[in-house]
Amino acid sequence: MTAPTDKPHLSREHMLGLLKEMIRIRRFEDKCAELYTREKIRGFLHLYDGEEAVAVGAIPVLEKRDRVVATYREHGHALVRGVPMTTVLAEMYGKQEGCSRGRGGSMHLFDRATNFYGGNAIVGGGLPMSIGLALADRMRGDDIVTACFFGEGAVAEGEFHESLNLAALWELPVLFVCENNLYAMGTALALSESETEIQRKAGCYRIASEAVDGMDVIAVEAAARRAVHAVRESRKPYFLECRTYRLRAHSMFDAQLYRDKAEVEAWRHKEPIVRFQGWLEANHMVHPEDLARIEAEVAAEIAEAVAFGEAGTWEPVEQLTRFTYAEAEG
Amino acid sequence: MPPQMTQPATTEITYRDAMREAIRDALHRDDRVFLMGEDVGRYGGCYGVSKGLLAEFGAERIRDTPLSESGFTGAGIGAAMAGMRPIVELMTVNFSLLALDQILNTAATVRHMSGNQFGVPLVIRMATGAGRQLAAQHSHSLEGWYAHIPGIKVLAPATVEDARGMLWTALQDPDPVLIFENVMLYGMAGRLTADAGPVDIARAAVRRPGRDISLITYGGSLWKTLEAAAVLAGENIDAEVIDLRSLRPLDDATIMTSVARTRRAVIIDEGWRSGSLSAEIGMRIVEQAFWELDAPIGRVCSAEVPIPYARHLENAAIPQVPGIVAAAKAALGRV
Numbered sequence: 193m194t195a196p197t198d199k200p201h202l203s204r205e206h207m208l209g210l211l212k213e214m215i216r217i218r219r220f221e222d223k224c225a226e227l228y229t230r231e232k233i234r235g236f237l238h239l240y241d242g243e244e245a246v247a248v249g250a251i252p253v254l255e256k257r258d259r260v261v262a263t264y265r266e267h268g269h270a271l272v273r274g275v276p277m278t279t280v281l282a283e284m285y286g287k288q289e290g291c292s293r294g295r296g297g298s299m300h301l302f303d304r305a306t307n308f309y310g311g312n313a314i315v316g317g318g319l320p321m322s323i324g325l326a327l328a329d330r331m332r333g334d335d336i337v338t339a340c341f342f343g344e345g346a347v348a349e350g351e352f353h354e355s356l357n358l359a360a361l362w363e364l365p366v367l368f369v370c371e372n373n374l375y376a377m378g379t380a381l382a383l384s385e386s387e388t389e390i391q392r393k394a395g396c397y398r399i400a401s402e403a404v405d406g407m408d409v410i411a412v413e414a415a416a417r418r419a420v421h422a423v424r425e426s427r428k429p430y431f432l433e434c435r436t437y438r439l440r441a442h443s444m445f446d447a448q449l450y451r452d453k454a455e456v457e458a459w460r461h462k463e464p465i466v467r468f469q470g471w472l473e474a475n476h477m478v479h480p481e482d483l484a485r486i487e488a489e490v491a492a493e494i495a496e497a498v499a500f501g502e503a504g505t506w507e508p509v510e511q512l513t514r515f516t517y518a519e520a521e522g
Numbered sequence: 523m524p525p526q527m528t529q530p531a532t533t534e535i536t537y538r539d540a541m542r543e544a545i546r547d548a549l550h551r552d553d554r555v556f557l558m559g560e561d562v563g564r565y566g567g568c569y570g571v572s573k574g575l576l577a578e579f580g581a582e583r584i585r586d587t588p589l590s591e592s593g594f595t596g597a598g599i600g601a602a603m604a605g606m607r608p609i610v611e612l613m614t615v616n617f618s619l620l621a622l623d624q625i626l627n628t629a630a631t632v633r634h635m636s637g638n639q640f641g642v643p644l645v646i647r648m649a650t651g652a653g654r655q656l657a658a659q660h661s662h663s664l665e666g667w668y669a670h671i672p673g674i675k676v677l678a679p680a681t682v683e684d685a686r687g688m689l690w691t692a693l694q695d696p697d698p699v700l701i702f703e704n705v706m707l708y709g710m711a712g713r714l715t716a717d718a719g720p721v722d723i724a725r726a727a728v729r730r731p732g733r734d735i736s737l738i739t740y741g742g743s744l745w746k747t748l749e750a751a752a753v754l755a756g757e758n759i760d761a762e763v764i765d766l767r768s769l770r771p772l773d774d775a776t777i778m779t780s781v782a783r784t785r786r787a788v789i790i791d792e793g794w795r796s797g798s799l800s801a802e803i804g805m806r807i808v809e810q811a812f813w814e815l816d817a818p819i820g821r822v823c824s825a826e827v828p829i830p831y832a833r834h835l836e837n838a839a840i841p842q843v844p845g846i847v848a849a850a851k852a853a854l855g856r857v
Contacts, residue, residue, distance in 0.1 A: 259604075293637025302636035309603065310636065314627045320596020321628065327597055328604035331556070331582060351623075354593025361588065515638040516672050518696035 200413045204477050210409050211472065212486045213252075214244040214465050217268040219490050220277060223498065224267070224284065224298075228444050232501070233284045235297050236313075238265040242407075242439035245464035246371050247272045249412025250339065250432070253420050257307070259338040261322045263371075264299035264313040269341060275303040277493055278500035287504025294507055295515065315376075316349030318342065319368075323355050326364035330427065337423045339367040345376025347393060348384055356397040359429040366429045367419050368394070371406065373438040378450035394431035406434030407464045439463060532713040540682040540714060541571050541647075541703065544689035545609065549579050552607055555693060556583040558594055559611030568613050569649055569708050595621035595646065599629050599698075602644040607693050612648040615664045615702065629698040630673030644698045645689065651704040651742045651792055652840050658828035661836070663792040665702040665741070666799035669769040675699045676770040677723055680744040682712035684767060687721030694720075702769075704742030704792075726773040728780065732762035735850050736780040738803060739790035740766040743841050747790050750846035761850060769799060774806060781811045786853045788820035790841050795823035820849040 200206065217240060227233045240247070247268040251260065262269040270280055275291055283290025284298050292302045292311070300311040309325065312318035322340035329336040346352050347370065359366045370391075376384045387393065394401035400422060404415040412434055419430045437459040441448050448456075460466075472478035535543070548555045557572060563586040566573030576584040587594040591612055598610040612618045618625070629642045652661035669676045677692060677699060679685045685703070692699035729744065730751050739747045744765050751761040762780050766772065781787050787807055791800035804819045825839045851857055 291637070292635060292639070295637050296635040300635040302639050304636075304639040309600075309640065310632075312628070314623060317596075317623060317627060320593050320624055321600040321603070323593065324597035324600020324602070324608075325604045326600070328601040328606045331601075331606065350590075351592050351596065354588070354590035355596075357588060357590065358593050358597060515634045517675075518633065518641055519638075 200410055200417065207472055207477055208482055208486070210248055210413070211465070211468055211478065212490070213248040213272055214409065214468065215486055216490045216493070217244045217247070217271055218465060219487075220271065220494055220497070221267060223494050224281075225444070227284070227498070233298070234286075235299070236264070237284075237298050237444045238442065239440045240265055240268040242459065242463050243371055243373060243436045244268055245409035245412050245468070246369070246406050246434045246436055249409045250369055250416040250434075253413065253416040254337060254339055257336050259307045259309060259322075259325050259336060261309045261318040261325070261338065261340040262301075262311060263315075263318065263342055264311070265343070266301055266311055266341070267298070270301045270303065270308060270311075273303070273308050274306045275301060275308055277497040279303075281497040281501040282504040285501040285504055286506075287501060288507035289500065289504040293515070316342065316346035316351040319346065319351050319355035322366050323358050323364060326359070326366045327362065330362070330364055335424065337365050337367055337420055339369060341369045341371060343376065344370055344372040344374070344381060344390055345379075345384065347390055348376070356394065356399060356429070356431075360397040360399050363428050365423045365427050367423050368399075368429060368431045370431070370433045371436055372433055373436050375438060375442070375451070377442045378446065378448075380450065391431065391433040399429050399431045401431035401433065403433040403435060406436030407462050407467060409464055409468050437462070530715045530717065532715050534711050535682055535686075535714045536708065537682050537685045537703075537710045537712070538569065538571055538708040540685035541689070542573070542575070544686050545572065546575060546578070548609070548690055548693055549575070549583060551690070552693070554605065554607040555609065556585060556606065557609045557611060558585040558587055558598060560587055560589055560613055562586060562611050567611065569705065571708070572611070591617055591620035592624050596624040596628065598644050598646070599624060599632075599642050602642045603632070603640050608644055609689070609693070610644065610646045612646060614660055615648050615650040616659050616662055618646075618648050618664075625668075625674065625698070625700075626671055630671050633697065634673060641696045642698045643693075643696050645692045645701065646698065647701045647703060649705045650702040651706060652824075652829045652836055653706040653742070655831055655833055655836060657831040661829035663824065665700075665769055666791065666793040666802075668700050669799055669802070671770070673697070674770065675723070675768065677701045677768055678741040678766065679703065680707065680741050680765050680767070682710070682714050683718060684721055686714060686718050688723055690720040691723045702741060706742045710745070723768055724771070724773065726767055726776040727765045728762060728776070729765045730761065730763040732760040732784065734760045734784055735786040735788065735853055736762050736764060736777070736784045737788050737790060737846065737850060738764045738766065738777060740769060741792065743790045743792055746841060746843050747846055750843045750850065753843065753847050754850055757851075757856070759850065759854060759856070772803065772806070774810065777803065777807065778811045781807055782814045785814055785816040787815070788822065788846070788849045788853055790822045790846055792824055792840055794826050795821060796826065798823055817853045817855065820853045822846050822849050
């Protein structure tokens with residue numbers, strides 16, 4: 193990869209693609225929330241509403257051979273990475289046709305075909321895994337980047353610091369992507385971090401870093417291109433802080449007693465879809481028929497996913513203990 | 523054990539050296555294998571197990587880590603998922619608790635949570651046990667806790683054959699395997715055949731056949747138990763000694779076959795009694811062989827205190843030969 197390709201291609205087709213991916217995540221999760229209230233989906237359900245520009249800006253920049261490690265708020269990452277919406281939704285239904293055979297649920301989406309390594313519900317727990325994935329690639333000399341997504345809450349965990357230290361010390365090709373949505377569950381950034389400029393923490397480990405407006409999908413994509421290029425060329429880690437906001441509650445059980453409604457309202461005006469769509473409209477790059485087509489295509493895909501989830505089957509209880517250990521071949 | 527027609531040539535080797543030979547052998551056999559842990563390289567391993575390996579294999583494959591148990595254990599998990607065969611060394615089981623999140627929440631769960639898409643073929647070695655006056659934070663025996671966890675396997679080599687042979691078998695396993703090395707065994711010497719190689723890790727071993735009582739143990743307590751069996755023999759009590767070798771899964775068949783024949787059992791376990799591996803084994807005997815028993819099952823465990831520093835208190839805190847002898851005689855009504 194050479195430097196000029198680091199810039200986003202500002203073609204109309206590319207723009208509409210970004211918009212569609214964000215709308216796809218948003219509408220999918222709206223459906224998930226509805227299915228949750230209808231008790232089709234149970235357990236914890238963490239929605240990505242407001243943060244779509246991060247996954248949509250960053251993940252398509254990666255190559256197919258690259259690896260993605262995500263958190264429990266990973267529906268968007270999985271969909272953008274190419275995990276089929278059908279198997280993602282079937283997983284949330286708990287059906288054996290789900291991408292983790294119904295054993296992982298919303299928080300543990302895995303997909304070997306797309307190098308998607310979960311789906312980790314321990315805050316900070318995926319960071320050491322990303323170190324190991326990159327270590328393996330480094331030892332073999334493989335030209336692979338591991339992108340590790342985590343929230344700003346993970347920054348308070350010891351594993352964050354252990355992982356950044358190891359990545360820098362061993363020169364590992366890891367792209368750290370901090371999704372700073374300002375709340376660690378219900379605790380505001382200023383209440384959980386002594387240094388609220390998250391990006392600065394990377395500097396302590398001599399890791400190159402950048403902070404970007406995570407509500408601006410073009411800015412995220414441009415930063416991600418710089419970051420992925422840097423990791424691939426240098427074979428060293430890079431830290432990207434995406435400043436974003438979670439418009440919905442932490443999970444479906446959260447009454448949001450920790451923040452004002454006015455604050456959420458204010459962020460609603462800055463949310464990535466409204467903002468990007470408005471910009472495209474102002475520049476005459478999107479037309480009403482484009483939006484209608486996108487909405488129709490997304491609706492059809494969601495309808496297909498719901499049908500797939502509904503039609504999915506329950507794994508026989510006799511198979512409960514399978515996959516605790518590897519099974520003999522044959 | 524099958525009778526051997528000819529005795530193969532043997533050499534004397536310490537448990538520490540047998541373990542090092544096992545690691546060296548694995549590094550030679552498979553390019554994907556590497557050793558990673560605190561002080562495994564320049565220092566040579568805090569118990570001297572990896573001494574000399576850095577010079578032979580280089581810093582990429584004998585990888586010194588910072589003091590960050592959770593970070594490098596998790597790195598082992600990721601590397602294993604990406605196709606490598608890492609051996610992670612944690613200095614002691616006490617320090618492994620800093621990596622417990624990675625071991626339990628990730629290594630043990632990934633295969634199941636991912637619906638069999640990803641496995642973690644990782645081997646984690648660590649020292650366990652008391653007897654060196656290292657006080658509470660370096661002396662505990664928590665392998666029984668790890669044996670509680672589905673998704674991992676737990677091994678406790680007690681002999682030089684197992685120290686030499688278990689590692690390679692563990693590295694062939696597609697799932698995470700933890701190997702617990704009792705600190706008192708490192709200096710112990712034993713005879714090893716020149717062609718010693720991989721060993722079965724699924725079965726317990728009868729280390730001393732006997733007909734009057736089954737003494738069930740593993741790891742560092744094996745040798746004390748064999749010594750107790752010798753004492754008992756002097757009193758016309760013929761004790762069978764079982765070395766569990768694998769703590770998860772447990773080889774129920776060997777245990778039950780023995781108990782069904784001897785009709786009495788004592789379990790010797792350096793873990794604390796409450797909620798211990800010995801409790802699990804005792805309950806399994808009750809479930810599977812209750813009607814074969816002629817006496818209550820006995821246990822010899824560590825005293826329920828953090829292991830103390832002072833020699834006499836430390837000795838009193840962990841299983842010792844007289845306690846094993848007394849427990850066996852009690853089970854036989856020979857007090």
